[in-house]
Amino acid sequence: MLCKHSMLGPALLRRCGLLTAFSCLALTAVAQQPTEPYLDPSLPVTTRANDLVARMTLDEKIAQMQNDAPAIPRLHVAAYNWWNEALHGVARSGYATVFPQAIGLAATWDAGLMRRIGDVVSIEARAKYNQALRENNHDIFYGLTLWSPNINIDRDPRWGRGQETFGEDPFLTGRLGSAYVRGLQGDDPHYLRTAATAKHFAVHSGPESDRHTFDATVSPHDLQDTYLPAFRALVVDARVAGVMCAYNSLDGSPACSSDLLMQQTLRRDWHFTGYTVSDCNAITDIAVGHRFSADMPHAAAAAVKAGTDMSCGNEYAALSQASKLGLVNEAQLNATLHDLFLIRFRLGMFDPPASVPFNRIPVSDNDSSGHASLALKAAEDSIVLLKNVRDALPLSGRALHLAVVGPNAASLASLEGNYNAVPSHPVTPLAALQADLPGRITYAQGSSFVEGYPVPVPETLLTSIAGGRRVTGLRAEYFAGKSFSGKPTLSRIDRNIDFDWNGASPAAGMDAHAFSVRWTGTITPPSTGTLEFGFSLSHCSTCFDAESIRVWLDGKAVYNFDHPATKGRHAPTPRFTMAFKDTRAHALRIEYVHDSPHFGAGLTFEWLPPATALRKQAVAAARSSDVVIAFLGLSPNLEGEEMPVHVEGFSGGDRTSIDLPATQQQLTAELAATGKPVILVLMNGGAIALGDAALQASAILEAWYPGEAGGAAIANTLLGRSNPSAKLPVTFYASTSQLPPFGSYAMQQRTYRYFTGQPLYRFGDGLSFTHFTFADLHPADTSLQAGASLPFDINVSNTGPRAGDAVIEAYLMPVSEEAATAAPISLVGFWKIHLDARETRAQHLRIDPRQLSVVAPDGQRRIVKGRYRLVVGGSQPGGSSETLSAEFSITGNLDLPR
Numbered sequence: 001m002l003c004k005h006s007m008l009g010p011a012l013l014r015r016c017g018l019l020t021a022f023s024c025l026a027l028t029a030v031a032q033q034p035t036e037p038y039l040d041p042s043l044p045v046t047t048r049a050n051d052l053v054a055r056m057t058l059d060e061k062i063a064q065m066q067n068d069a070p071a072i073p074r075l076h077v078a079a080y081n082w083w084n085e086a087l088h089g090v091a092r093s094g095y096a097t098v099f100p101q102a103i104g105l106a107a108t109w110d111a112g113l114m115r116r117i118g119d120v121v122s123i124e125a126r127a128k129y130n131q132a133l134r135e136n137n138h139d140i141f142y143g144l145t146l147w148s149p150n151i152n153i154d155r156d157p158r159w160g161r162g163q164e165t166f167g168e169d170p171f172l173t174g175r176l177g178s179a180y181v182r183g184l185q186g187d188d189p190h191y192l193r194t195a196a197t198a199k200h201f202a203v204h205s206g207p208e209s210d211r212h213t214f215d216a217t218v219s220p221h222d223l224q225d226t227y228l229p230a231f232r233a234l235v236v237d238a239r240v241a242g243v244m245c246a247y248n249s250l251d252g253s254p255a256c257s258s259d260l261l262m263q264q265t266l267r268r269d270w271h272f273t274g275y276t277v278s279d280c281n282a283i284t285d286i287a288v289g290h291r292f293s294a295d296m297p298h299a300a301a302a303a304v305k306a307g308t309d310m311s312c313g314n315e316y317a318a319l320s321q322a323s324k325l326g327l328v329n330e331a332q333l334n335a336t337l338h339d340l341f342l343i344r345f346r347l348g349m350f351d352p353p354a355s356v357p358f359n360r361i362p363v364s365d366n367d368s369s370g371h372a373s374l375a376l377k378a379a380e381d382s383i384v385l386l387k388n389v390r391d392a393l394p395l396s397g398r399a400l401h402l403a404v405v406g407p408n409a410a411s412l413a414s415l416e417g418n419y420n421a422v423p424s425h426p427v428t429p430l431a432a433l434q435a436d437l438p439g440r441i442t443y444a445q446g447s448s449f450v451e452g453y454p455v456p457v458p459e460t461l462l463t464s465i466a467g468g469r470r471v472t473g474l475r476a477e478y479f480a481g482k483s484f485s486g487k488p489t490l491s492r493i494d495r496n497i498d499f500d501w502n503g504a505s506p507a508a509g510m511d512a513h514a515f516s517v518r519w520t521g522t523i524t525p526p527s528t529g530t531l532e533f534g535f536s537l538s539h540c541s542t543c544f545d546a547e548s549i550r551v552w553l554d555g556k557a558v559y560n561f562d563h564p565a566t567k568g569r570h571a572p573t574p575r576f577t578m579a580f581k582d583t584r585a586h587a588l589r590i591e592y593v594h595d596s597p598h599f600g601a602g603l604t605f606e607w608l609p610p611a612t613a614l615r616k617q618a619v620a621a622a623r624s625s626d627v628v629i630a631f632l633g634l635s636p637n638l639e640g641e642e643m644p645v646h647v648e649g650f651s652g653g654d655r656t657s658i659d660l661p662a663t664q665q666q667l668t669a670e671l672a673a674t675g676k677p678v679i680l681v682l683m684n685g686g687a688i689a690l691g692d693a694a695l696q697a698s699a700i701l702e703a704w705y706p707g708e709a710g711g712a713a714i715a716n717t718l719l720g721r722s723n724p725s726a727k728l729p730v731t732f733y734a735s736t737s738q739l740p741p742f743g744s745y746a747m748q749q750r751t752y753r754y755f756t757g758q759p760l761y762r763f764g765d766g767l768s769f770t771h772f773t774f775a776d777l778h779p780a781d782t783s784l785q786a787g788a789s790l791p792f793d794i795n796v797s798n799t800g801p802r803a804g805d806a807v808i809e810a811y812l813m814p815v816s817e818e819a820a821t822a823a824p825i826s827l828v829g830f831w832k833i834h835l836d837a838r839e840t841r842a843q844h845l846r847i848d849p850r851q852l853s854v855v856a857p858d859g860q861r862r863i864v865k866g867r868y869r870l871v872v873g874g875s876q877p878g879g880s881s882e883t884l885s886a887e888f889s890i891t892g893n894l895d896l897p898r
Helices: 010-015 023-025 045-056 059-065 102-107 111-134 160-164 168-186 221-226 229-235 257-270 282-287 294-305 315-326 329-348 369-382 427-434 611-623 662-670 692-697 710-718
Strands: 195-201 242-245 273-279 386-389 402-405 441-444 462-466 469-473 476-482 490-494 498-501 514-523 529-537 546-553 556-563 577-581 585-595 600-606 627-633 678-684 700-701 772-779 783-784 790-798 804-814 826-835 840-847 861-863 866-873 884-892
Touching: 010 045, 010 195, 023 514, 045 329, 045 772, 059 102, 059 315, 102 111, 102 160, 102 168, 111 168, 111 369, 160 273, 168 195, 168 221, 168 546, 195 229, 195 257, 221 229, 221 692, 257 294, 273 329, 282 294, 282 315, 294 315, 294 329, 315 329, 329 402, 329 692, 369 710, 402 462, 402 611, 427 627, 427 710, 441 611, 441 790, 462 700, 490 546, 556 600, 577 692, 585 600, 611 662, 662 678, 662 692, 700 710, 700 861, 710 772, 710 884, 772 804, 772 884
Parallel strands: 195 242, 242 273, 402 441, 402 627, 627 678, 678 700, 783 884
Antiparallel strands: 386 700, 462 469, 462 514, 476 490, 476 514, 498 600, 514 585, 529 577, 529 600, 546 556, 546 585, 772 790, 790 840, 804 826, 804 866, 866 884
């Protein structure tokens, strides 16, 4: 902040705990009234941005074009890091509200809810930013330029980052993404609350292992019909402040140096006036990965000339050499700087603090109880009921004993997803059910996610003494400092060791930079022999942290890990073994020390479990219970961004098979063989082909990675306190064999719009504990002139015994040959309404003209004369709910802007 670099006296410096780069200058206004135009809030922001840029040296300009922009004290420019994450909560900067992963939010099919979530996320980002400036903290992840949402189309379920998207449909993605952007940016007429950034532009959806070299070959039709509409919606309709260009090339040109994307489409077709940033190190890929440019100066110049304003990374330092070589001129740099500082002015960074309403947001508005309530609602509304034979759910009103099994029953990572905020009070499904049904839960981990991959050590192995009796979990002592000296700041029982403290303190009064924890108790192995254990850290792999972990078994040291603070890649924590000659309880002590100037704490105690022993425990639990709840699926430790994971079915963050992993299939089969009803609860980011498990289950819930309140939301749904209303935002294919080659970006046989096979579950599927019917579909006119909207009326009834939310889905299907290039079916509208039991409501709805258009082979979007079918109901035709249809015609043709 400015105060750090000021020449003001000590008294004034003590008063500089304010909020903007302008603040310290304002304190001395009497002594020296600023006259620079860029500091005059009454002038247009474009004038102010141009004035400020004109005062910078060439070196200063180049430094400001990199995400970690340094301060320029003489110009009252504070240091600022543009890299901040807020995919489903403010990430990597301490505790914040954690909403369901983006794919789960998409399953709500609720644009209004998305707007409310965007509001909360931006309020929390402002709260953190305001507090950070009070502490003179300009670090990464504490700023206001949020690199979210990810609106790439999830064209293939093998892509590990599909969880970050709003699904496979361009219209659904555009509507939900626009609502989130409006929430993030707010509706103040003068200031942005935060600046949203749509990513990754464009045609980016795997494979992860090839993303730095991959050239996506896409037809003009598919580009305009599938890959660009959501970006257009965010730019043209929601006026998103930023756009991030992708790693991959498009038709031979790297995305960040693509004239087609960055100039023709973004600037000329869509009239975008915000800022653009490369994906991190994507400028390097222009030279190194794609070999499009000879070296870094040429790559940096190519990106600037194409319209990429900022490099995430330090690649734009090469612009100094590029300028000397005449590859780029200062006028081009000025244009990029104008874009960047325009955003900072719109965020109020150069205005008197009192004039920016968002500066008054207190830190207490972060991670508040009200925000937690919204996270619970979002999690409940994201759960999709896919199967419910003979009303197996809900379980309310029944005095049942439940067997809770599966690797996702008690996994923190599977609540969080990726690009996640840090939850202060996460609730796993197991913990929620134990709290709701005390004494009626038998838990068994049952299996790992996939053979050969570690999972957290379950609470069933761990015990300690508390209050004179043996309890589940380990006694934990938390110390402020690194030496385990003095009285613990906090003592408690931790049921297992699975914690995320990234940027956060484990307890009040403890320094998040340096603390230590001792866990003591016993461990009881499920079988004899040598078992493999280890630890994983919850934060980034390139931190500067010093971590120390020590383990004693029966008083003997069995593991000693010290990782000094070093500049470079943080190596994975090595594995170790513990040998057990019996299955009795053995004394266990674990000590963890965290020492880091950059926070990043968190620890998970893991093991490679004996598969047979775990299944036996789960089957025994099932036999002694009335109903089995099996928490299966995937983990964000297996599917995600460019990951060093290579086990059966998974490679580099992507999946090589979409089948439910074999060890989970075997567990399901053995549970079903007990004859007890089996309820499957899936937690995953990508769609899963369930195979026989889909037949063996009495009911199936898809819960995604549901956020901090996910366990409570699942329990509420299982027990009937919440009525599911969510719909699938992706197709669940029956098998991997139904998918085209992963590397092909052609849309044939991809997504519900072009897939002609029989899926396991359709896009738009989702049941309820009540029943909705649809009647009296009437378009206002059966003949439209091209360019007119399509109003229609329909009656929706809740014929069941309980209140619920109905999603009305509207699809367009071409009938006549004039629209032969259109997708066979496309979502063109969706609405969510609440209906009490036995209530009927008449709805007057409207389809926008653009949704009645088709894309020609050359990429031109137009409304085409001919006959069409409007299909409206609770699913696609042939899906999980009834639908009605009505035909109408369009007369005339009308070309639409791209």
